[in-house]
Amino acid sequence: MSKLNAFLQRDISVLGRQKQKKLSLVRQRKVIELFNNLFASGFHLGEIVDFLKRSQLLADQYTQVLSDGLLAGKPFSSLLGDLRFSDAVVTQVALAEVHGNTSLSLSHIQSYLENVSKVRKKLIEVATYPIILLAFLLLIMLGLKNYLLPQLEEGNVATILIQHLPTIFLSFCGLFFLAVLGGLIWYHRTNKIKAFSRLVALPFFGKLIQTYLTAYYAREWGSLIGQGLDMPQIVGLMQDQKSQLFREIGEDLERSLSDGYSFHSHIQTYGFFKRELSLMIEYGQVKSKLGSELSVYATECWEEFFTRVNRAMQLIQPLVFLFVALMVVLIYAAMLLPIYQNMEL
Template sequence: MKYFKRKTVGTNDSKKSGLWAILQKKRTWHFNTSAQYHLKRSARYDFVSLLAKLLENGFSYQESLSFLQKIWPEPHQFIEQLQTMLKNGHPLYEGFKTLGFSAQQVAQLYFAERHGDFVGTLHHVAKQMRDSEKQRRKFYQVMTYPLILFIFLIGMFGFMRGVLLPQLQTSIENPRDNLGVKVITYAPTFLIGVLLGGLVIFLLCRYVLRNKTATQKMNLYSRLPLLGTWLTDYVTSFFAYEWGKLLVLGLPLRDVFSLMKAEGSTPLMKEMGTSLSQALESGESLSEPFQSWHFVLPGFKLILLEGEVTGKLGKELQIYGSRVWQQLMRKIEKVIQWIQPLVFIIVALLIISIYAAILLPMYDAIGGME
């Protein structure tokens, strides 16, 4: 079973260090090699789950990797690379990004190195990966058949335009005024135009956003229909759960904000950490920065302010983060359930339009013969 794809990269940036280096688009290892191994999605889940179980049972990092090397299907050079990194004194989380893990997953492991609950974080990452994979498979199952039908219908329009249209134009009077002929003539052009228009809009959005800060981008994304709601839930769940872990282990908020600004954080974490630290140092309320962050749910701010008074802020944030994640999964599942009927309705309308495009010119031709 092939668990990874090999990717060759240069090593010109090998002097970079810290998590920040591995979160960049062009990433390199900190030791002499020119190969990176990106695990496939299923293999990443297996790797995290097995590593968490081994560490939970008292294995060290090196012992866990040595055991995985014995049981992992060939080839397993990525394990040797992780072992080399550990021997060179680099933390384990640095290798996860090069294996294909997302920046958010690496950031969770980065926090885990600070609060010490690395095993719990691995289990949490594995659960999130399992939930995401479950929703992804449902989406693919729902979309596969309608997508095949949609592609087939586009092909039918193209066939009708190339083969049927010339015959219809010679058999009916005034073909330019016939509705069916118009549908056959312009439907493929319309569909291609929609696709090209979507591509142009996407490129324009990328151009506009390239000079925006991370928080400005997130504010814009959070206003998108549907996707903005999902993104807000995800970001809120992430920060609530990770802050909660740090606070439960006795880390004060000031240190949490400093950790967000440290080398190794994502741009969004750095900007948020800087704003919160400035508010804390100037004696302002922590609610001030949140007023301009539309990508965080109001409940997060409320718990943050009231939790400081009750002294149970860490636990409250962890519970809240888990609850928001569960809500996000339910929202996605509900939307997926509605996607298939909606797509089938669109496909049905296209089928009706095809029949209309075929039959209307034929009726006109028959009427002309009479």
């Protein structure tokens, strides 16, 4: 009863603000670009929020969230978290607040969000037409099953397959949905180091995950090391971040370093990082240029990641069209084979 009374006594306006919609990727990139440009022009955080509110470049519900966060004394990274930016973006900004190179980090985030937005737009363009074709094909098969095929006296392989294909297709979609749902539940309940160590074993997707994580962590470690932070400081910072994987790696690294293991040797034990990462760390430590080496390597990994994603996008549509073509051939076979059989008789 006390919890109910406390809930009823809460400010209704606060409840409304908690339900604000998540910014789209395009809007997120625009917000990051605005903050980056205004920071570079000498504005401080309070002036930027006031500017966004007066200029209406950001909706009132979002500027109100920023204003409330400022009044509560929250840092910039927490404000982005309140705007429901991803944990990866919030963590990058939080680390930038430590190493001081916020402008560079915002530029990286802006570039990353722009690339992700392009990939998502490309995926929608590639997938929309095939999905429409599959929907029409499914309707045609259902029509054949219910109206045409029952009139055919003799069945053949194509006829039998088309009779059962709608059921098979819908069953496959249902199983796929259940598999994805089960995977999400398993991911949220599992230790993230173990989860990603298993996810990188997946065909095709595993390589993408490995490249993404390698690029992300190489860039963040490179920025921190380049600003003069030593490993104990970096490990301590990692444990305070919003990303669960970031925190778990920080805790694991702290234990390994206290046991006398070197940074590069322990990184090699993580299967979700590329093997070259540990070699780059070892080489950079020898040359005393670890920060710059990791930053350069991270740039190459990001290029590789988005190149792989774009190649994958180019493969999806031809594969779906091939499947649709095979189904059309089966439909014609189901209709024409019985006719040819009757002509022979």
